Amino acid sequence: MRRPTRPTGGPGYLDGVRAAAPIGVAALAFGVSFGVLARSAGMGRLAPVVMSLTTFAGSAQFAAASILAAGGGVAAAVAAAVLLNLRYGPMGLSAASTFEGPWWRRALTAQLVVDESWAIAQRDDGHIDRHLLVGAGLLLAVGWVGGTAVGALAGDLVADPASLGLDAAFPALFLALLAGQIKGRSRLLAAVGGALIALALMPVAGPGIPIIAASLACLIGARRP
Amino acid sequence: MTAVWVTVAAVGLATMAIKAAGTLLIGDRKLPPRAQAALEHLAPALLAALVVTQALGAADRGFAIDARLAGLAAAAVALLLRAPLLLVITVAAATAALVRALA
Numbered sequence: 467m468r469r470p471t472r473p474t475g476g477p478g479y480l481d482g483v484r485a486a487a488p489i490g491v492a493a494l495a496f497g498v499s500f501g502v503l504a505r506s507a508g509m510g511r512l513a514p515v516v517m518s519l520t521t522f523a524g525s526a527q528f529a530a531a532s533i534l535a536a537g538g539g540v541a542a543a544v545a546a547a548v549l550l551n552l553r554y555g556p557m558g559l560s561a562a563s564t565f566e567g568p569w570w571r572r573a574l575t576a577q578l579v580v581d582e583s584w585a586i587a588q589r590d591d592g593h594i595d596r597h598l599l600v601g602a603g604l605l606l607a608v609g610w611v612g613g614t615a616v617g618a619l620a621g622d623l624v625a626d627p628a629s630l631g632l633d634a635a636f637p638a639l640f641l642a643l644l645a646g647q648i649k650g651r652s653r654l655l656a657a658v659g660g661a662l663i664a665l666a667l668m669p670v671a672g673p674g675i676p677i678i679a680a681s682l683a684c685l686i687g688a689r690r691p
Numbered sequence: 692m693t694a695v696w697v698t699v700a701a702v703g704l705a706t707m708a709i710k711a712a713g714t715l716l717i718g719d720r721k722l723p724p725r726a727q728a729a730l731e732h733l734a735p736a737l738l739a740a741l742v743v744t745q746a747l748g749a750a751d752r753g754f755a756i757d758a759r760l761a762g763l764a765a766a767a768v769a770l771l772l773r774a775p776l777l778l779v780i781t782v783a784a785a786t787a788a789l790v791r792a793l794a
Contacts, residue, residue: 634762
């Protein structure tokens with residue numbers, strides 16, 4: 467990923483905004499489709515927007531909404547979303563030292579960590595650039611929340627998501643994010659393990675359970691310190 | 692409707708807490724290496740499971756082979772050709788929509 471620099475030393479917030487612009491278009495489009503999906507899942511107009519604002523994590527929101535829509539229940543929806551978002555623990559940890567100010571400001575800035583902003587903010591020395599993270603995170607948040615509002619409010623005007631192929635866009639998004647996650651053999655094994663566990667449980671377990679069980683495949687990573 | 696708001700509140704509060712935990716609780720201390728290594732493998736494991744369940748899952752349980760699979764295959768080709776994310780997603784949706792329109 468290109469990292470613009472300023473002559474005065476280090477990137478600024480606007481560099482983060484620029485770096486995130488192409489993915490921001492996707493965030494906007496998927497915000498709209500999340501709004502439409504959530505609305506059709508019976509979540510109403512306001513709840514999807516509140517969720518995008520507070521959770522701000524696409525895959526977890528899609529997972530929770532689709533589990534609710536499939537009748538999987540609150541516990542399975544929350545558990546799957548929380549498990550999906552557990553990755554923000556280590557991500558937030560790796561970014562912890564870049565945040566500044568009082569506790570509430572650091573906690574607030576940490577909310578801008580999503581897969582894409584975190585990836586864009588990676589520096590070559592293994593540290594996170596706060597300006598890139600904040601600039602990228604803010605742009606993605608505006609696209610995601612704004613898109614959700616459009617989708618949730620105009621859902622009635624939009625055709626059936628399936629006829630637009632939107633249901634195929636979800637696995638495509640997860641596949642694209644997965645492709646970026648596979649660095650090295652053990653992560654590939656974790657992905658294969660997760661897929662196999664899900665495939666094995668799908669015929670016998672209710673919605674959400676295969677996804678929760680698949681998280682155990684991450685233990686592949688603990689084999690060697 | 693109540694179930695929806697309970698889900699939104701629980702997921703929102705949990706996610707905000709998870710994102711803030713690093714900087715609030717742990718600061719610049721490090722996790723045990725094995726725990727860190729396991730958590731770094733959570734994303735590929737869960738994303739792979741989501742690809743499988745979202746592309747092949749039936750409404751309740753079991754499998755349903757439909758236009759989503761054609762869309763996913765088109766997305767995989769686009770990814771192999773190093774297409775940007777937006778294009779990958781568009782290709783998948785367009786392919787599935789086309790398959791449904793022709794079916």
